[in-house]
Amino acid sequence: VATIRDVARLADVSIATVSRVFNGSTRVSDQTRHHVRSIAARVGYWPNTAARSLTTSRTSTLGVLLPDLYGEFYSEVIRGIDQAARRDGYQILISGSHADTLTLVTAARAMHGLVEGMIIMAPDDGSAAALQEIMESIPAVLLNPPCDNGSCNAISIANYDGAYAITEHLLALGHRRIAMVKGPSGNVDSEERLKGYRAAMLHAGIDPSPDLEFQGDFTEVSGCQAGRAAIQSIPRPTAMVAANDYMAIGLMSALREAGVRIPEEMAVTGFDDIEISQYVNPPLTSVHVDTYELGERAFQRWIQAARSGGPSSPAHEVLPTRLVVRQSCGSKGTR
Amino acid sequence: VATIRDVARLADVSIATVSRVFNGSTRVSDQTRHHVRSIAARVGYWPNTAARSLTTSRTSTLGVLLPDLYGEFYSEVIRGIDQAARRDGYQILISGSHADTLTLVTAARAMHGLVEGMIIMAPDDGSAAALQEIMESIPAVLLNPPCDNGSCNAISIANYDGAYAITEHLLALGHRRIAMVKGPSGNVDSEERLKGYRAAMLHAGIDPSPDLEFQGDFTEVSGCQAGRAAIQSIPRPTAMVAANDYMAIGLMSALREAGVRIPEEMAVTGFDDIEISQYVNPPLTSVHVDTYELGERAFQRWIQAARSGGPSSPAHEVLPTRLVVRQSCGSKGTR
DNA sequence: TTGTAAGCGTTATCAG
DNA sequence: CTGATAACGCTTACAA
Numbered sequence: 001v002a003t004i005r006d007v008a009r010l011a012d013v014s015i016a017t018v019s020r021v022f023n024g025s026t027r028v029s030d031q032t033r034h035h036v037r038s039i040a041a042r043v044g045y046w047p048n049t050a051a052r053s054l055t056t057s058r059t060s061t062l063g064v065l066l067p068d069l070y071g072e073f074y075s076e077v078i079r080g081i082d083q084a085a086r087r088d089g090y091q092i093l094i095s096g097s098h099a100d101t102l103t104l105v106t107a108a109r110a111m112h113g114l115v116e117g118m119i120i121m122a123p124d125d126g127s128a129a130a131l132q133e134i135m136e137s138i139p140a141v142l143l144n145p146p147c148d149n150g151s152c153n154a155i156s157i158a159n160y161d162g163a164y165a166i167t168e169h170l171l172a173l174g175h176r177r178i179a180m181v182k183g184p185s186g187n188v189d190s191e192e193r194l195k196g197y198r199a200a201m202l203h204a205g206i207d208p209s210p211d212l213e214f215q216g217d218f219t220e221v222s223g224c225q226a227g228r229a230a231i232q233s234i235p236r237p238t239a240m241v242a243a244n245d246y247m248a249i250g251l252m253s254a255l256r257e258a259g260v261r262i263p264e265e266m267a268v269t270g271f272d273d274i275e276i277s278q279y280v281n282p283p284l285t286s287v288h289v290d291t292y293e294l295g296e297r298a299f300q301r302w303i304q305a306a307r308s309g310g311p312s313s314p315a316h317e318v319l320p321t322r323l324v325v326r327q328s329c330g331s332k333g334t335r
Numbered sequence: 336v337a338t339i340r341d342v343a344r345l346a347d348v349s350i351a352t353v354s355r356v357f358n359g360s361t362r363v364s365d366q367t368r369h370h371v372r373s374i375a376a377r378v379g380y381w382p383n384t385a386a387r388s389l390t391t392s393r394t395s396t397l398g399v400l401l402p403d404l405y406g407e408f409y410s411e412v413i414r415g416i417d418q419a420a421r422r423d424g425y426q427i428l429i430s431g432s433h434a435d436t437l438t439l440v441t442a443a444r445a446m447h448g449l450v451e452g453m454i455i456m457a458p459d460d461g462s463a464a465a466l467q468e469i470m471e472s473i474p475a476v477l478l479n480p481p482c483d484n485g486s487c488n489a490i491s492i493a494n495y496d497g498a499y500a501i502t503e504h505l506l507a508l509g510h511r512r513i514a515m516v517k518g519p520s521g522n523v524d525s526e527e528r529l530k531g532y533r534a535a536m537l538h539a540g541i542d543p544s545p546d547l548e549f550q551g552d553f554t555e556v557s558g559c560q561a562g563r564a565a566i567q568s569i570p571r572p573t574a575m576v577a578a579n580d581y582m583a584i585g586l587m588s589a590l591r592e593a594g595v596r597i598p599e600e601m602a603v604t605g606f607d608d609i610e611i612s613q614y615v616n617p618p619l620t621s622v623h624v625d626t627y628e629l630g631e632r633a634f635q636r637w638i639q640a641a642r643s644g645g646p647s648s649p650a651h652e653v654l655p656t657r658l659v660v661r662q663s664c665g666s667k668g669t670r
Numbered sequence: 671t672t673g674t675a676a677g678c679g680t681t682a683t684c685a686g
Numbered sequence: 687c688t689g690a691t692a693a694c695g696c697t698t699a700c701a702a
Contacts, residue, residue, distance in 0.1 A: 001472070003695055014673045019697060029671060044472060048448030050385045050394065051695035054678045059385065060445075061428070069417055075410035082404060082431045091445060093396070093428050096417045110395075110426060113383030113679080114449070137336070137379060220614050246611070253614040276581070279555050279588040281616040338679055349689045354681060362687060386679035389694045448695080 002045040011039040022047050061091045062302065063115035065107055067123040069096035071218070071246065072274045073291055077143070080295020081119060088303055090116075101127040108134050117306050119298050122146055124186040139306040141298050144188045145316075153305055155298050155317040159189050162287035162321035163196025163241070166269050169285075169323060170239045171204045173331055175267060179212040179237035181226040181247050190218075193243045193271060212237060216247045223247030227254030238266065239329070245270035245277045248284055252328070263330030273324050283326035294319055337378040346374040357382050388449075396426045397637065398450035400442055402458040404431035406553070406581065407609045408626055412478070415630020416454060423638055425451075436462040443469050452641050454633050457481055459521040474641040476633050479523045480651075488640055490633050490652040494524050497622035497656035498531025498576070501604050504620075504658060505574045506539045508666055510602060514547040514572035516561040516582050525553075528578045528606060547572060551582045558582030562589030573601065574664070580605035580612045580621055587615065587663070598665030608659050618661035629654055 008015040013032060020028045021036045040046075053059040062085055066074055078094065085092050093115055095107040104127055108118065117139040122131055125146035134140055135152055142154040170178050180197045183190030198208040211233065214226035223242055227250065230237055242248035248270030252262055260266050262282055270277060273288035301317065325331055343350040348367060355363045356371045375381075388394040397420055401409055413429065420427050428450055430442040439462055443453065452474040457466055460481035469475060470487055477489040505513050515532045518525030533543040546568065549561035558577055562585065565572055577583035583605030587597055595601050597617055605612060608623035632654065660666055 004697095005695080015696080016673060016675095016698080017671090020672090023697080027671065032671080044468075046444050046447045048389075048695055049445065050388050050448040051678090052448075052697075053385050054383075054389060054680090054695080055697045057678075061449075069410065069414040071410065072407060075404065075406065078413075078429075079404040079431065082429070086430075086432065091428060091430060091442075093426060094413075094417070095421075095426060096414065097421065107426075109381045110384065112381045113385040113387075114396075133379075220610055224614070249611060249614045253616070253618075256616055275555055276584060276611060279559070279584045281588070281591055283588075340679080350680085351682085351689060351691095352687090355688085358681080364687060367687080383679050386694090387681070389679080389696090390681040392694075 002040075002043040004045070004047070006043060007036065007040050007045045010043065011036045019047075059114055059116050060089055061093055061115045062299070063108070063111040063118040064092050064094045065098060065104060065118060065120040066094070066096045067098050067121055069094075072276075073244075073272060076291035077121075077295040077298075080292040080297075081299050082295075084296045084299035088299075090299075090303075098123045100124075101130045105130050105134075112137075117141075117302055119143060119295075119302055122188070125188060125191070126186075139302065141302045141305065143294065143298055146188050153301060153315060155294065155301055155319060157189065157289050157294065157319050158321045159192035160196040160199070162271060162289070162323070163193040163243075164200045165196075165321075165323045166271070166285070166287050167197045167200035167241055168204075169325065169331070170241065170267060170269065170329060171200065173239075173267070173329065175239040176204075176206060177212065177235060177237040178206075178239045178241060179214060179230055179233075181214045181216045181223055181230075181240060181242040181251060183243040183247075184217045185215075187218075190243055197241055216243065218244050218246060220246045220250035220253075223250030224254045225250075227251040228258070231255070231258050231260060236266075240266060240268050242268065242270050245272045245274045245284060245286055248286070248328075249277075249280055252280065252284075263328055267329045269329050278326065282328045285326045285329035285331075286324050288322040288324045290319065337375075337380040339380070339382070341378060342371065342375050342380045345378065346371045394449055394451055395424055396428050396450045397634070398443070398446040398453040399427050399429045400433060400439060400453060400455040401429070401431045402433050402456055404429075407611075408579075408607060411626035412456075412630040412633075415627040415632075416634050417630075419631045419634035423634075425634075425638075433458045435459075436465045440465050440469075447472075452476075452637055454478060454630075454637055457523070460523060460526070461521070474637065476637045476640065478629065478633055481523050486649050488636060488650055490629065490636055490654060492524065492624050492629065493653050493656045494527035495531040495534070497606060497624070497658070498528040498578075499535045500531075500656075500658045501606070501620070501622050502532045502535035502576055503539075504660070504666070505576065505602060505604065505664060506535065508574075508602070508664065510574040511541060512547065512570060512572040513541075513574045513576060514549060514565055514568075516549045516551045516558055516565075516575060516577040516586060518578040518582075519552045520550075522553075525578055532576055551578065553579050553581060555581045555585035555588075558585030559589045560585075562586040563593070566590070566593050566595060571601075575601060575603050577603070577605050580607045580609045580619060583619055583621070583663075584612070584615055587619075598663055602665045603663045605663075613661065617663045620661045620664035620666075621659050623657040623659045625654065 098104040121143035216222035270286040273286040277284040433439040456478040480489040551557035605621040608621040612619040
């Protein structure tokens with residue numbers, strides 16, 4: 001736990017010189033540099049990052065606030081951010097469970113002084129005010145923001161479009177009784193996907209009915225339960241749109257268990273197109289979301305905003321989604 | 336970006352008083368406390384964490400160094416750590432890609448002064464020396480450490496036992512030509528699982544053969560490739576042990592594609608027992624690893640070591656695994 | 671090329 | 687209960 005002073009004393013130079021050595025300044029002779037380096041190595045000295053950032057007011061750290069850490073979605077977002085951040089010399093400070101607005105704010109405050117900015121995914125649509133406040137004090141970009149008011153720097157997924165497209169695809173295949181397995185209510189992605197589904201149904205002249213909407217929470221087990229319920233309902237749907245792949249996979253498992261053939265007796269689709277979806281049986285038709293890229297782009301937007309000095313420039317980027325047709329929906333598929 | 340001085344001036348008190356208010360000291364009158372709080376709220380003041388930690392030498396932050404961030408395994412480990420850490424008021428600073436020892440060390444140094452300790456998962460078995468050095472300077476616990484020397488505070492998974500047990504299970508079902516899909520070489524889990532498989536084979540009087548070992552890298556696609564190769568090999572194996580579930584699922588997809596029935600023509604098993612494995616078709620026999628708990632326990636071990644003041648107490652805890660029999664291996668299964 | 675010294679925003683000690 | 691003031695470990699003008 002040596003400090004800069006210890007090294008300076010041992011090397012018989014001033015602390016300024018030691019500092020220069022560790023900051024790559026050229027204004028130091030080769031001889032002194034080597035001498036200092038060797039002493040530092042001997043005592044195991046390394047600059048204290050907290051102290052350094054206090055004077056420079058640069059921390060090279062980015063805060064990441066996520067509502068949860070469960071599942072491949074968050075994992076990939078984090079990976080995308082981390083990789084991009086690393087390339088620009090940033091580290092990431094993660095806080096991964098904000099059931100509500102209060103914990104969100106608490107976590108954000110705990111990061112004050114430690115981070116140069118934040119990438120935030122709000123827990124639900126009730127956090128708009130809190131987000132606004134955070135964004136006024138530090139450059140931040142929002143992931144799938146609840147606020148459409150265009151006043152913030154944000155990036156989100158084309159949830160509505162994706163859900164619309166996949167429902168439309170099923171309609172084109174001749175399905176009329178298309179059910180939806182919803183994600184948790186309050187969740188932004190969840191709501192948007194539901195809207196897209198309903199809109200496509202309406203556009204085809206079918207009134208969306210509560211009887212066709214099953215509640216889920218993005219987990220496999222909830223998809224499984226929704227599947228069991230759907231099978232019982234009369235008349236039984238001929239197709240089911242799950243709000244994410246995990247639920248679709250749970251759903252398929254329930255259908256298999258009940259002896260319902262996929263896609264002949266029930267077409268199934270997912271959303272997110274996680275890696276595993278192409279390997280399940282039958283391969284899952286889904287809406288591809290480049291989650292890794294979402295994280296990567298979020299960082300890029302952030303650093304751009306941060307470098308331009310000002311507060312977060314208000315601009316809302318939407319990452320497009322893409323329909324991936326495989327066999328679970330009953331159309332020809334890719335194989 | 337108000338500082339403590341701004342608040343003190345505006346509230347017409349000393350900075351010491353403001354500090355006391357924000358540290359919950361009782362030695363301040365209710366009236367002053369409220370006054371200070373209101374001023375602080377008005378100017379949006381919040382203590383600067385970096386500055387605070389400089390004087391207290393407490394950062395309430397834990398560093399987490401992982402070789403990669405891809406997939407459910409890391410995701411769950413992080414979630415386990417994060418949850419446990421949050422309960423004790425800690426945040427986590429994550430660095431998630433250390434292909435080699437150098438980047439490991441670089442990341443560790445960048446955290447100096449920011450974290451009170453670390454939880455580290457080494458990239459491969461060549462990082463022992465570097466780890467040793469880090470552990471001398473800061474309390475740390477190792478995840479699946481390469482060093483068995485018992486000189487470090489570590490926690491790992493019973494990889495060897497799990498692989499032994501699952502191979503033994505297949506042997507008991509009458510299989511003799513049991514192939515293995517290996518994980519990346521150099522990876523600690525990967526190597527241990529391979530050893531367990533080989534040992535079980537040997538114990539049954541079967542010499543492990545390179546012809547029965549297929550290289551993979553823990554991804555679905557590598558499992559798929561291994562599956563294709565295995566089908567071609569003569570004589571064809573009757574069972575395959577994959578070093579993780581992702582590969583097993585890719586493997587099953589390759590078998591299905593080739594019309595090989597599971598488990599009748601080929602028994603398949605995985606490792607890790609990720610959530611999705613119980614929902615695939617057929618449900619996957621695997622070795623259950625409580626990944627979330629691994630992270631949780633790691634934190635608990637760390638905080639215990641950190642509080643006891645000294646350096647990491649050397650003790651190596653091994654988290655047991657549990658064989659989960661489902662249908663992919665051909666025995667009766669759980670349903 | 672090197673050294674001196676003034677901060678950076680807090681906390682903590684010690685008087686009052 | 688409150689206020690000065692000295693650290694904490696470092697960077698960075700400014701001097702030499």
